[in-house]
Amino acid sequence: MAQFSYVARDRQGNKKKGVIQADTKQAVRSILRERGLRALEVEQKKQTIWNQDIYFGQPVKLEDFVIFLRQFSTLIKAGVTIVDATRILTEQTESKALKKTLAQVEVDLREGNSLSSSLNKHPRIFSPLFTNMVYAGEVSGSLEETLEDMADYYEKHNKTRQKVKSAMTYPVVIAVLAIGVTIFLLLSVVPTFVDMFAQFGGEVPGITRFVMGASDWMTSYWYVVVIMIFALFVIFYLLRQRRETKYYLDLMMLRLPVFGKLFRKSLLARMTRTLSSLLSNSVPVLQAITLTEKVIENEVLARVLRESRNTLEQGRSMSEPMLKHWAFPPLVTQMITIGEQTGALDRMLDRIADFYESEVDTATDQLKSLIEPLMIVFLAGIVGVIVMSIMVPMFEIYNNVN
Known part of the structure; x- marks a missing residue:
């Protein structure tokens, strides 16, 4: 299918311009006629790298x-x-x-x-x-x-995702800010004081020697840091493309000390909400599980869903593999079991999704109130160490001079 630009007139005589995807010029003229427009000019657009649309991430918000x-x-x-x-x-x-x-x-x-x-x-x-x-x-x-x-x-999915994203944004911003401030101090501020300490001579404290060594290394090999960061991103991306390594990365994400529980609640909310929506719209349960497995974007939960599909095909309960897995709390497995027994699985899944979406809201609010002071202390600690490494020898020089 090619792109065609057109100029046409509507019934009031007003000119209209636009672009239509079609196989032929005649098809474009037919489409315009159906829209109540009379084609004046129809030209096929040449496809070049300059007029192709390139999207990063999701094309549509x-x-x-x-x-x-x-x-x-x-x-x-x-x-x-x-x-x-x-x-x-x-x-x-x-x-x-x-x-x-x-x-x-x-x-x-x-x-x-x-x-x-x-x-x-x-x-x-x-x-x-x-x-x-x-x-x-x-x-x-x-x-x-x-x-x-x-x-x-x-x-609902967008609301839950935005909540998790907002909880993650603050520590990421503070971490980037801390790295930026540290690099600036090591490259711009510390070298100035290094020259001054060298003129006065004498022994400098261990913390100062450490910071001075870090400054020297950063000044000489700053490009190594850039290459390492880029290499880490590339390696992480490649590992995510392979199912086996993706499983361990997703497992590590769910096992994180503070954020792991939040990620798990968010994934359970999405999984149950997706299954509930599919089943309530008469999508067969095996097909619904297969689609949910693709949507969930977590290989740990996806593996359990694949096992659930297999147990259903064998005539057993879909909750069996979930009962054996640590990622599924008793609330989820018990309500799914009741839903299967009563024939109201879609409604039970909907209630589980409501519960975990509410849990994500509460958890993100608590997390942000907890992380804010911790990250401020973290940033202050990094800057404080560098400032202390400069101030301690300066006080010693001052005392020696006096």
Whole structure:
């Protein structure tokens, strides 16, 4: 499919310009006619490295995606066709990536494809979880309710993620600030005093010798620090790509002293919320577990979910592997077992998700109040050591002079 730029006139005679994804110029003219526009110029755009869109991370923000789902659901409830709703949202959305993708989805819809199959062609924007939910909504005839449910799901997921991110942001900022201040003092301030101490001679304290040695090393080999930091990021990224090493990195994350419990609660909230949303929209349980395994983004919990799927295939309870694993508290396993026995698994999972989302809110607030004074003491300690290494010999020089 190629990109075509066009110039057209609407029924009032106003000129309109834009870009459409289509196979041929004739297809572009047909799309414009259906939109009530008369094509004046249609030109295919040449694809070069300069006009290609490059995205880092998620192309569409969760906030923009939630707004899109809310609007889509409202339009369908109001009786607007899926094709027209897609066209309206293409014009209204502020996300460049979403706008471009919806334009392509509109073309596929006009060619007679279903919404789920059209969305499935763009996995970078629409996850398998979302496209499967849309498919379930199409089959059951409740697409607008499904879109509304997905908007609630992504909204809650975004809220939980932002809470965890905000709890992590403060210590990371303080750590970066501490490293920056330390490097500045070692490279700019300490060398000045080193020259002064050399002129006066005499023995300097051990702490001063240590800081002076660190300053000399940093001045001579600062590029080694840069290379090491870059190498650590690359190694970490490569290790995350392999399932085996990713498992141990995820395990280490869950075992962290203070943050491990917070990460575990956040993951359990996401896992149960995802499973609940899929099951309540009539997605088969085995398929729901497979999709949740991909969404969870933690290999430790993903392995348990794979084992749960295997036990279900053998006719046993999905909670069996969870009962044996330390990452799943008794609350989770007991409520899942009750849900299986009573046939209300989706509702039980929904209650577990509500509980752990509330727990994440409380834990992040407590964590921030605890970490703030600790990080201030940490920063003050690093700066204090360097300042002390300078002040102690200065007092000795002053006393000797007097």
